[in-house]
Structure formats: C-alpha cells, structure tokens
Amino acid sequence: MRIVIIGAGPAGITVAETIRRFDRSVPITIISAESFPPYSPPAMADHFLTGRDEPLFWKGRDVADRLALDVREATLVRAVRLAAKEVELVDGTVLAWDRLVIASGSGLYAPLEGNDLPGIHDFKSLRAARALLGRVRAGEVRTALIVGAGFIGMEIALLLADLGVQVTIVELQDRVIPRMLDVETAAIVARQARSRGVELRLGTEAKAFIGSTAVDGVLLADGDALTADAYIAATGVRPHTEFLQGSGIETAWGLRVDDHLRTSAADVWAAGDVVEAPDRLTGEPYVHAIFPNAVSQAEVVGRNLVGLDTVYPGAESMNSLKHLGLPVMAVGAPSGDEEFRWRSGDVVRKVFVSDGRIVGFRLAGDIRAGGVLHSLMVSGRSLRGFAHRLADPGFGIGEVVGRAIFA
Ligand SMILES: Cc1cc2nc3c(=O)[nH]c(=O)nc-3n(C[C@H](O)[C@H](O)[C@H](O)COP(=O)(O)OP(=O)(O)OC[C@H]3O[C@@H](n4cnc5c(N)ncnc54)[C@H](O)[C@@H]3O)c2cc1C
Structure with missing residues (x-):
C-alpha cells in the first residue's frame, strides 16, 4: 500500500507521524509546497522576535528522516485523478497512491481590487513572512499598513510594533477580531494594542490596493488613499482546493468530509484548514482554521488509515492572542x-x-x-x-x- 499526503503543514506531518506510531514500513510520500522542514505557523512571530528555531520547526528539522518519509519539497500537486489513483505535480511527475490524504491547508483570501499587485505582503507562509521581515531588518520599513484586524492581522501588527515599525490597521468592522470578539472584549484588546503603538482605523473599508507596477497605496471607500513603506493583506483565509477542480471530489468552501474525515471519494481523506468539518457543538460543517483542529483531525485520519476505526468528535472555534501583553x-x-x-x-x-x-x-x-x-x-x-x-x-x-x- 502507498500513502500520498498533499501538504506538509501541521495536518500533513501529523497524519504521517500518527501512521508511523503504528506502522513503520508503509511507504509515505509527502508533497510539500515549502522549501523548509514542516513548521508551525503560530510560532512564526516568536521565531522572528527571538530568533529561536525550536518551536517553529516543531517536529524537528530531521522529521522526514526520523519518520522515513519521501518528501517532495518545493512543489505542488496540480491534479488528482481518482480513477487512475494518481496525483500529478506541477513539473509533470505522476505519483500513484492507494490512499490519498488532502492536507493542503489554506491560503490568503483577499477579495480586494488590486490584490495581485506585486509588493503586497502576507503572513500565510514562512516564505511570505520572511520576505516581509527581511525588508524590516534591512531598514526599508518604517511604516506598515495592514488590511484586516483579525487574529493574524493583530499578530502581525504587534510583531512589527515590537520591531519598531509604526503600524496602522484598517478594519471594515467597528471592532478588532470581529469574528471572534464581542464589543466589550474587543474594546479592551483595541486599547491595549493602541497602548503598544498600533494605530487602529476601525469601521474603515479598504476598497483596493493601488499602484501601476507595484502596490503604492490602499484606497479607502471614502476616497482617501493611505500610504506606507509596506502593505500587508490579512483579510482572511481560504481552503486550498483549486487543484481538485474537475476531480469529482466534493468541495464547498472547504472539502466536504464525513465523521471519519473521509472525503466524498473512496480512499481519499482530508484534514486541517482545507476541511469543512462538523462543528463540535452545532454539528454544522464549517472551516475552523486553527492549529488544534488541524492536529486532532490529522490524528483521526492517521488512525483510520492504519485501520483503527476513529470518529472525529468535531471542530472547535478557539483562539488566543499571544503578543498583546494581556x-x-x-x-x-x-x-x-x-x-x-x-x-x-x-x-x-x-x-x-x-x-x-x-x-x-x-x-x-x-x-x-x-x-x-x-x-x-x-x-x-x-x-x-x-x-x-x-x-x-x-x-x-x-x-x-x-x-x-x-x-
Ligand atoms: C501567522 C499565523 C498565526 C497563526 N496563529 C495561530 C494560533 O495562534 N493558534 C491557532 O490555533 N492557529 C493559528 N494559526 C492557524 C494555523 O496555523 C493553521 O490552522 C494550521 O497551520 C493549519 O494546518 P494545515 O496543515 O491544515 O494547513 P497549512 O498550515 O496551511 O499547511 C498546508 C500546506 O500545504 C501546502 N499546499 C497547498 N496546496 C498544495 C498543493 N496543491 N500541493 C502541495 N502542497 C500544497 C501549503 O503551501 C502548506 O504548506 C495561525 C496561522 C498563521 C498564518
């Protein structure tokens, strides 16, 4: 039997690790879009503040050797073919599988005009975060403009403020972290962020990133334009399902799965941010794109793949701010x-x-x-x-x- 895992994020690597707990010999191939060992995105801000590698490369830099994984780095799956039980990589390589795991996570969702202009930063991967931090370290970024005051936007803002950057966040809603915080708690968080030097422009709609050859401003709905040395999109995330188009695997906003985290296709499983899993309390399918859900889903998939019949108890909505000082x-x-x-x-x-x-x-x-x-x-x-x-x-x-x- 051959197992292929698409994505080496927290979900993908945890599926592999779980399988290895029970089975040392089944061949496992992981296709990783990254050119780094598997890392933990929640640990990125700390890594840039402290320079420490340890919590970032949370499974150890040697995880591929330790778990005897065939890792295909810095490449992407461009198609999944169910009938032939194959995946095709962007360079044309075809890999056969008996069991397939889709753990392709989520990417930036920025439904703003001009979102494809060169120079717009995000924090959705270590490569992207490094590009921004490289500019900060080179002294090119004294001011930064972040669109979106969700958890990730706030985390970037606090990191940059700690590094001496003057940060402004533009947020459409009237409060920070609007999807998770009520007005009262959000007001406490906003006051604390402001005391750390972050300028918050709440209730302000960013219409577009503007610029002719590269981004050089953000246009607001009231017609004003804001400028900064760096522009960062933190407007949300969207499951990476684009390579599944036409495959016959059922997707909605994310991948549809059953209570064992099987997709609609035989022998194809899914875990992590790409999955629309049932909410633990409501039972409704929803993408709760957080680390503990990715890991617990991956453990369930890994166990099912080695034949331990395991039901997923449901995803949770849960978050905490790490660098607020409160x-x-x-x-x-x-x-x-x-x-x-x-x-x-x-x-x-x-x-x-x-x-x-x-x-x-x-x-x-x-x-x-x-x-x-x-x-x-x-x-x-x-x-x-x-x-x-x-x-x-x-x-x-x-x-x-x-x-x-x-x-
Ligand atoms: C800055 C930041 C801070 C965060 N902080 C927290 C926090 O404090 N607490 C918390 O619970 N969660 C946090 N999260 C969310 C958490 O990181 C995610 O829920 C988690 O990483 C999901 O893991 P995943 O493996 O499903 O997806 P991902 O981490 O997105 O990994 C999926 C991998 O698959 C790759 N991939 C995509 N398409 C393909 C393809 N076609 N072929 C091959 N590979 C592909 C992607 O490039 C990526 O490397 C944070 C996220 C970010 C970005």
Whole structure:
C-alpha cells in the first residue's frame, strides 16, 4: 500500500507521524509546497522576535528522516485523478497512491481590487513572512499598513510594533477580531494594542490596493488613499482546493468530509484548514482554521488509515492572542441564550450558556479559568444549578471550585 499526503503543514506531518506510531514500513510520500522542514505557523512571530528555531520547526528539522518519509519539497500537486489513483505535480511527475490524504491547508483570501499587485505582503507562509521581515531588518520599513484586524492581522501588527515599525490597521468592522470578539472584549484588546503603538482605523473599508507596477497605496471607500513603506493583506483565509477542480471530489468552501474525515471519494481523506468539518457543538460543517483542529483531525485520519476505526468528535472555534501583553481567549459561540459576566477593570469574563450548557466564552486579562470552562463546554455537561457561579471571579481557578464542578 502507498500513502500520498498533499501538504506538509501541521495536518500533513501529523497524519504521517500518527501512521508511523503504528506502522513503520508503509511507504509515505509527502508533497510539500515549502522549501523548509514542516513548521508551525503560530510560532512564526516568536521565531522572528527571538530568533529561536525550536518551536517553529516543531517536529524537528530531521522529521522526514526520523519518520522515513519521501518528501517532495518545493512543489505542488496540480491534479488528482481518482480513477487512475494518481496525483500529478506541477513539473509533470505522476505519483500513484492507494490512499490519498488532502492536507493542503489554506491560503490568503483577499477579495480586494488590486490584490495581485506585486509588493503586497502576507503572513500565510514562512516564505511570505520572511520576505516581509527581511525588508524590516534591512531598514526599508518604517511604516506598515495592514488590511484586516483579525487574529493574524493583530499578530502581525504587534510583531512589527515590537520591531519598531509604526503600524496602522484598517478594519471594515467597528471592532478588532470581529469574528471572534464581542464589543466589550474587543474594546479592551483595541486599547491595549493602541497602548503598544498600533494605530487602529476601525469601521474603515479598504476598497483596493493601488499602484501601476507595484502596490503604492490602499484606497479607502471614502476616497482617501493611505500610504506606507509596506502593505500587508490579512483579510482572511481560504481552503486550498483549486487543484481538485474537475476531480469529482466534493468541495464547498472547504472539502466536504464525513465523521471519519473521509472525503466524498473512496480512499481519499482530508484534514486541517482545507476541511469543512462538523462543528463540535452545532454539528454544522464549517472551516475552523486553527492549529488544534488541524492536529486532532490529522490524528483521526492517521488512525483510520492504519485501520483503527476513529470518529472525529468535531471542530472547535478557539483562539488566543499571544503578543498583546494581556491574555485573551475566545472559545466557541459568541453568544447564547444566557450570558454570565464578570468584570473588574480590564479583566473580563463572559460565559455563554444555551440549554443549560456552555456554548462559548470570552476571557481577557485573566485566562486561568479557560481550561475548566473549555472542559465543561466540550463535555457538554449540564451546569445543574452551577450556572450562576460562572460569573464568580474565582470560578474555574480555585481547586475547590474545580472539585465541586467535577464531583
Ligand atoms: C501567522 C499565523 C498565526 C497563526 N496563529 C495561530 C494560533 O495562534 N493558534 C491557532 O490555533 N492557529 C493559528 N494559526 C492557524 C494555523 O496555523 C493553521 O490552522 C494550521 O497551520 C493549519 O494546518 P494545515 O496543515 O491544515 O494547513 P497549512 O498550515 O496551511 O499547511 C498546508 C500546506 O500545504 C501546502 N499546499 C497547498 N496546496 C498544495 C498543493 N496543491 N500541493 C502541495 N502542497 C500544497 C501549503 O503551501 C502548506 O504548506 C495561525 C496561522 C498563521 C498564518
């Protein structure tokens, strides 16, 4: 049997590692678009701040040798042929498979005019991030303009601010991280970011990147144009499914999968940002493009490939900001039938409850309760008269409270 994995991101390499835990001999080929060993995108900002390699190359630089993988680096799959059980690479190489894993992740989604102008940076790969940081280090970037104040946009802004760059972010919505944060938590995050020197232009629509041969400005909907030394698109991500067009594998926004993470095609599996997996709480298919989902999906695929029948429990929506200087955590739904809230200064806790169960929470300033709240949420445990205690400042932090809940 031959296994081919498309993509060597967190999902692809974890599929390979999981298979190897059970099977040392099955031939595994990984096709990697990158010319680096597998890396962890969430560790990129830290890597650029500290120069340390270790959390970035999270499986070790020698992972391919250690796991006996045939890695095809710096190339892409351009077509998948189901009937012949083959993939074709961009250089025309054809590889046969018995089992195929699609772990091609996501790329930048920038639905703005002028998005193909040379000079627009993004942070969706180590190569792209290096290109930006190379310019910063060369002293070419004193000012930067970021379009989009989602988690990735904020992370880039804080990194660049730490490196002495004057950063402006333009965000269409009236708050930062609008898909994950409520108005109150977002306001705390915005104040903290501003105190770190980041200029936020909220409720401001960027219409287009402009320039004749390369980008030299961003045109706003009100007709103003903003300029900077560097322009960065952080407007969202989109699953990499373009090479599957015409293959017969069912895609929507992402790849459609069943509860074992099988695609619509026999012997073809998928994991990570490319997948539209059922949400753990709602059961609705959704692309929750975060690292823990990529890894847990990959483990499920790896186990299924070695014959251990494993059901995927569902994807979660979860994120935290690492470089804000104030811990922030956003998990699950942004609202519920009831809200339990506690606030003191910039420390805020909001827990959303529906049908007697936690469906989401937002923490800022103190995230120590995150573990207990998350466990309660994913267990689907009924709060049985505990709900009012969710607003206690000590709830989920003290051992006593923890013991009481789980008793
Ligand atoms: C800057 C940044 C910060 C982040 N911070 C966090 C965080 O704090 N917490 C968190 O949970 N998540 C975070 N994420 C998201 C997290 O990195 C992703 O969810 C995770 O990387 C998904 O892994 P993946 O393997 O599915 O996809 P990817 O990491 O996108 O890897 C897929 C790989 O497949 C390659 N590929 C694509 N098409 C093809 C093809 N046709 N042939 C061959 N290869 C192909 C891609 O180039 C890529 O190398 C962050 C992401 C970024 C960019």
